[in-house]
Amino acid sequence: MFTLTISDKPVAITNAEEDEARELFMSDDFKEDLKSLESDGAPLWDGFASLNVRQATEDEISEFEDADFDDDEDEEEDEGPYIMFLVDVNEPDEEEEG
DSSP, X not given: OEEEEETTEEEEEEOSOHHHHHHHHTSHHHHHHHXXXXXXXXXXXXXXXXXXXXXXXXXXXXXXXXOOOOOOSOTTSOOOOOEEESSOOBXXXXXXXO
């Protein structure tokens, strides 16, 4: 498993192989998501901070394995790798709905 860090802070983990993890985390679409999603009232990524993909730690792997992914699909169907955020994440619009 591999972890995406932003300025050395672990932000997301995936069960993808290394090449696929790098491709997912460094894709333009995912970077746009990082700029639009917020944690503690600030964007996850400002578009300038360093992004890095590294081997996940034992603690990060445990957190991923303990997660309950709401998968309505038949469990035998493999839909590809999962990505899980390691920080609390919300979309800015969610706060306004309150």
